[in-house]
Amino acid sequence: MEQVTLTEATLLPAAGMADAGQWKLMVWRFRRHRLAVVSLGIVVLLYLVAIFAEFLAPYGPDLTRPQYTYAPPQGISFVDHAADGALSWNPHAAGYDITVDQEAMRRTFTPNPDKIMPLGFFVRGEPYKLWGLFSADLHLIGPTKSGEVVYLLGSDRLGRDVLSRLIYGTRISMSIGLVGVVISLALGLFLGGISGFYGGIIDSLIQRLIEVVSAMPTIPLWMGLAAAIPLTWGPIEVYFTVTAIVSLLGWTSLAREVRGRFFSLRGEDFVTAARFDGVGEMRIIFRHMLPSMTSHVLAMVTLAVPAMIIAETSLSFLGIGLKPPVVSWGVLLQDAQNLRAISSAPWLLLWPALAVMVAVLSFNFLGDGLRDAADPYGD
């Protein structure tokens, strides 16, 4: 053994391309795609937000305050300008005066430059249970004076904090993408696998099925399936049904890709060799063929997530997907459904829309980078 390592070391001295393993080559390749690296960071960040939602959100998602309906977003700044031009560290949010218009029955918020709301990090606030397990009351950011309420991204028609709801919504929306893609992957691998491995009649049958599903316009089809969810179902059942619906129609492209891979791998020498060795079919598929397409499948899976996020958002927005009290980006957008709502409170549309866009774009770029890296021996 020792001798072998020694020869390898002498033959390939530089820690260069020559002796790098396949995965190492992929990592190098991936790093060249700058946008993909940045996107990976954003995706990780989004999932961290989803995991630590309770700590990051200043308030609970359902905390209503009738005296602060449609409060506009407050500007935030970290330094104080003293009269002599000196700067000092003092994070605060811009304050406002509230006047109640008795006739129109609505509040108007006028910014008041003299009023500021001091903010602090790691402040104690509303108690919560992290992951439903640990009791805590520490929040990343919040007003230092007790009794003050800060709406960094504005509030909705019930005076709930949009920032907090957005953070909690991240948990649902991002996890639907993840769970959905796992279901799609299982279906795609299974059907694409047997289609590409066996060929013949099974292949044509599955190909017809894929053709039918991918030729049907997705949104009407999703709507048709989602509308069958009984109104009496609880939030958890609805969540999983919506996820299943969304993934049921996303597996076709995965199945196609897997089938293509199987077709090209079927003729490879290592598969023929395994077959001559008397290896069983299942073992050939799982031990020899599937591992060699892992990187491609990973890229496809990443590229499938955005469609699921958009699907969930669209269905919930139409009112036939997730429903309150569940908070997802799509549910948040329901509040921005008509012109009156968005013209009086544009932040209800802006922030959830931005979250969807950032998530979708990051997954797209990340998937692009992974796809390029999946074949590190290309040009």
Add this chain to the structure above:
Amino acid sequence: MGIYIAKRLLYMIPTLFGMSLISFVIIQLPPGDFLTSLVSAIADSGQGLDRASIDRLTALYGLDQPFYVQYWNWISGIVFRGDFGWSFDWGQPVSRLLWDRMGITLLVSGLSLILIWLIAIPIGIYSAVRRYSAGDYIFTFIGFIGLAIPTFILALGLMYVSFTYFGLNVGGLFSPEYEGARWSIAKFWDLLAHLWIPVVVVAISSTAALIRVMRANLADELGKPYVTTARAKGLSEFTLIMRYPVRIALNPFVSTIGWVLPALISGVTITAIVLNLPMAGPLLLRALVSQDMYLAGAFILIMSVLTLIGMLISDILLALLDPRIRYQ
């Protein structure tokens, strides 16, 4: 060519069958059948329905039959008599509600497709010829943004911008004064003034993908020897690119209709709901919410079939443009 078309038509039959089956499953999916909701609706209005009439209705609609018999009743009605069933919500035959709405949905989809081509082909050519230039990056970036915004958010955003900054209310297809008016030049102009918004909204989301296809197709062609030959013979760069590689790159581009169409119909459906346009979308949503399933199923079926016909047309066009396809 005739043989190719005939073969292609034959291939459509199993797909059509699959689509009709899925549509029928959607009709059957909600718990209980429409008779249950009918009976409860009648009970709500104060009148009772006796057991005998319920049984008579059950037999009339074949609800006591197994799934395949019900499916056959439904599909044979559509194929042989154009009868899509009865809409309980509207108290009318489904076929009477269907075609107006589908017509305008199709019009918007078609216009969007044309707009997508008008944008994607020139930009794709530019991006392929000037690859990795600033312009290429800018178009790619804008394209990606278009890809990332769900259609309904785009529609909402456009509605907000045109209302706050231009004072326009863009919902609906006509201004109130033309709503019930007879067709005239002025009404037609009014329609166009409203129609461009859904057309643009729907087009934006699919344009990015087509720019990339065009760019990749053309980039493949540009490196080929015949291009160098033509350049060596002294053709001007513009004539050269337009006359040879672009024509070849357009061939596979035609086949993109196939996968753009489902996305277009999807986009039109949700845009119509947001902007409240008298198209298939809002009616479909209403039918689904009120469990008026024959109407909903008919919409889903017709949308799918129209998409399939679009694909057929694109395949035939491709075969016309590229003789190699016909002889495979």
